[in-house]
Amino acid sequence: MSRDFLSLADAGGDMVAAMINDAIDRKAARQGCAKGKADADAPLAGHVLAMIFEKNSTRTRVSFDMAMRQLGGSSIIMEAGSTQIGRGESIADTARVLSRMVDAIMIRTDDHAKIEELAHYADVPVINGLTDLSHPCQIVADLLTIVEHGFALPGLQMAWLGDGNNVSHSMIEAAGLMKFTLRLAVPEGYEPDAGFVERARAAGGEIVITHDPLEAARGAQVVVTDTWVSMGQEGGEAHIKALEPYQVNEGLMAQAAEGAMFLHCLPAHRNEEVTDAVIDGPQSAVWDEAENRIHGQKSVLLWALGKL
Template sequence: MTRHFLSLTDAGGDMIAAMLNDAIDRKAARKAWPKAQVDADAPLAGHVLAMIFEKNSTRTRVSFDMAMRQLGGSALIMEAGSTQLGRGETVADTARVLSRMVDAIMIRTDDHAKIEELAHYAEVPVINGLTDLSHPCQIMADLLTVIERGFALPGLQVAWLGDGNNVANSLIEAAGLMKFKVRIGGPAGYEPNAGFIDQARAAGGQVILTQDPVEAARGAHVIVTDTWVSMGQAGGEKHIAAMQPFQVNAALMAHAAPDAMFLHCLPAHREEEVTNEVIDGPHSAVWDEAENRLHAQKSVLLWALGKL
């Protein structure tokens, strides 16, 4: 059966834990190596990943490309505007063609239904590099960073501040799978997807919604935020005005646990959703988090391709 990674639930809690352990081991094994040196076991030698980008990207593009190189494989970058997909070829036909030529497909797109259709017709694994609904690869990197900082996932207290967007949805999904608590602090009308909340609660995760940023942050081990206006999102000025009380600044961080860490998937709008004092301060783990996109995604690729 083809292993698609459209959501964290596709892998499940036990396999997420296995992927994170694999990522930790692989990262440690190549400490101080040149970035393009292939892992000793070269598990994806001879494999190629097609990467389809319908949204701008820095971390997703570089991390997946370098992940394939370090695993011994290679990657093809496909900009939607320069492919037949961007000129009206159906998603189904694109899936059929790519399945004959590559070993896996990663797509970064808007409508989540598009990636579901791609996976339905593809005969090779499809990996969610981001949709408007979810961003599971980002949360894999976040969980890896949390573990590296010495926190256990069961019982972890996480605070999300700001817009209930795709990253927030996947964070909530992770709370259910890995049994931790998430407090979502944001204005009314900007809550995360209700389906993710219901699913996480049913699986044993704790999800609390509040319009009080201090209540969200109080005692948290991890404080997470994201840009207030996502790529291509309308209503920017109104959106930003509603989010102002949820800025992550030193005063808000003071309500978190003393050893709390700050995460942001980047790019950051400095002095908007987060102040320079926080993102450049001692609580920040954003640069480890960004690097961990590479290490976590290597293990996602190995799982999807049946090597883990």
Template structure:
């Protein structure tokens, strides 16, 4: 009788928990593929499958423990355009909300779907999901990082005729999960980041160290104008993350980091403004910047679809 591995022993799969799971060459391949597929679909209805339908017959299970607009819609539309289907699960309507373990959920979903996307609060949960699953697991957002967002951001930057190597990116506000993934991208794609945060709100030291070790310049300052000076890209995010209390102390500390016209004037004349949305106009960004000619936030939002498609193809071994 031939020895066979236990059914629940995971084969080697391509997980996308952080950008480093793919690496710089694969990220570049994702961006190129996303550009090509976006260009090929110009003028088509959003639900029409791509001509090659590379994921026909494949199912993506999407697990949401945090609310979502762009992640939910973009992954759903991405799977439709690639020829596959997506299932939406949340803790309120599944056994996860009644105490079923992540390990058991991962093993069940691996039998019923071809890949799993998770949007949750604790990064340890998605690591546990990936450990027990034997299909690709994708990070749709955790408290540690937001890699899918950054692939869309890099695509947007390139679309607006800015090369990544040597790019000067300025981050204003809270040193959060989105910034962590930007720093990880800087290490992989060889660009520089100036980070302006209030004292006590700096990014995790491991991400700063990793970017610097890879040769990227990372400036940490409490001076918003210093960070924005000569920048190619200005990026911010909401000051109060999902699930946090609306802390007045934090809001007060963030006030000097609002991206307004005066701050944008410190950047290069052709600088662009990014925000992963949802935005709180009047808090982290002023209305004149958010609605102004340098804002590309809705290009960025649309590009979530095209980025998710290339991420999915990489996870399925069809890219890079």
């Protein structure tokens, strides 16, 4: 059975946990292998993933391509500007055509309504590679990194510093599904979507919204931030000024729990949202996190295609 992955809730907490376990096992089994070599079982041999990019990408593009190669399949990269979508073909017609040609579709786009429309008309799984509303694949990699570094998800104490953006929405969703505490320190007017907060609290996550960065960081086992101005976002200078007090620096990390870990989904604007000393320091796991996009993506693909 094929399934869309537009949000973490599409899979649910038990299956997200299964994805993490699968990713850990597959990653361990590849130790010493060439990066382009297929996994021994090659579970997606003969399968093709279409990747549609309406926004620039490094990690999403490479990780999905490598994920398909390691699972034994292949991918087709489609830049919106070089496809008929860029010339006005409807999302519905694109979905119908691609469903006849490939086994799954990943899209990285601006408007979440586009991915919902794509999923409605497609007969194959549709995967959210990023929208203006959420970024669930990134959070699978983040949760994998957290578990890999020895932290248990239920009861975890996490701090988010910065903007209540699309990545924070998916992390809020994760807190509800995996039952951990997430304290978000954001400026007034930059709070995350209230619907995500309400659903996560109803599911059993503890979500705290504060305007005090030190309150959020105090005792946190994991500290997370993101770029202050996303691609295509307007009002950059005002945005940066509002967020300056939320920079993750050595002083803020000193408030976190002993042995706390720092995460950032990248790309980083160094010495804006995070200092060099933190991102390059011993508490940073951002390079593990970036690599884990491959391993997390593999498990998402297997789940979406009914093989997990």
